Amino acid sequence: MGATASADSALKRARLARNLTLEDAAEGLNAITGGAADASLLSAWESGRRRTGTRNRAGLCELYRERSEVLFAHQDGAAASALEASGTGAVVKLLTRWTDLMESMVEVVDGAREQLVVTGSRSREEAYLAAIETTLAQHPDLVHYRVLYGPPRHRALAEHLVRLLELRDPASRRNGVKTLHLGIVEAPDALERFFVASENAAVIPLPSLHGADGFDCGVLLGREAAVGLVHHGREACGSARQVESIDAVRALPVRHP
Template identity: 70%
Template sequence: MTGSVRVDSPFREARLARNLTLEEAAQHLNKKTGGSTDASLLGAWETGRKRTGLKNRRGLCELYELSADILFAHQDDREAASALDESGTTEVTRLLTRYSDLIEAMVEVASGAREQLVVTGSRSREQPYLTAIESAVEQRPDLVHYRVLYGPPRHAALAVHLLRLLELRDPRERRNGVRTLQIGLVEPPDAMERFFVASESAAVVPMPSFHGADGFDCGILLGREAASGLVQHGREACASARPLETMDAVRALAVRPGGTTLQGER
């Protein structure tokens, strides 16, 4: 967000009044929500650099025994407009009208990620794209990867991919104080599925086909500010999701058949 960073928010004061560190507050919140919020994300909420989602807002109101109007006023102040609010449609850098362009752009986003890589959805199956994600995780130990599922995998290729990620990294280990692999399953089962891939510098969002009624084989390539917003979206979703931290937990997710056929990453 633009403007000065706010450090004396009621949100932060509520934590300090209870003599909690950021790590301790995050642990208490996760017990209430079943999520995996970390100290870094909680600190961003406190300063107003990031906005808190509804599920975590409810948990924080319960934890601190304060209303949302008090706790999150510093986040909701319209004077703190985001750079994305100001840049508008200039963030759409390219319209992807062909399936091959869509896959190529998603591979480029995954391959170009250096700090954060967020992938959402349960329908991935394109091997070049999945391989690009695995390569980024394997080659860049400081890269933080968030993988958000909306229901069990729709294709066996995604289930294999998740197991491969767990072979490459242990989600319970930390690097520089941060867990660099976070896989979460959004519940309840009827939660609306989101489809995108985002890094700190670019993002791709698949769109309904321009060529017929079936599939999502088109999309938009977005610039840095929009990508930053989607990274936050994914981090928030992952923090509220049920963590999947072991191979047994992934294997227990039976591949779910059926549903609308989607081409490209979802």
């Protein structure tokens, strides 16, 4: 018993000391940050499987009344994630043509059954966006996270977000689970990340040398790296400001209408 307790992180011990369940702690954190962290994400932070972002660190410090260096020592001293450690070994295929990139991204979407995470604010390819909508319509238990980095760059993405909200209500639950999460990272210095990931595979598109808003190549990643990206995307969404109503989406400015 004592050995198990001593192996617990300070983050977990702080929660247990306050007699909070993971669900209680997530609710308390979200009340502070306005985010959408859930019990499974909190568990990943406590175990050190995932690193906690700046916003959620501040929220947990406030919730538990403890210093950051105490609560997150187990994360800051932890080994690199599986994605970081695997390096180029995680790459299944280099996608050197735009058509290959789009085909692989659509295949990742089509193959998602449990979780689908998409990040970035520059999507505009109709077939890709339509594939996301079709997959969500066909698989109601699939949990979808969409993380924007700043407002949508193109009208096509803004309209896609509206259609997602017409398909699913973020306030509803299916078997007790929220299945649509939409968030926007508004910090101007935040590094915009681009990827689509499911529980099985992921694609990271790479910005084109011919234009800031375009993508013409990328990498296809296998299951292990994809799972890491799913966790990263969920954490990013949990730290982001929620935009989970049609009015909230329509209020976002579009850079290229």
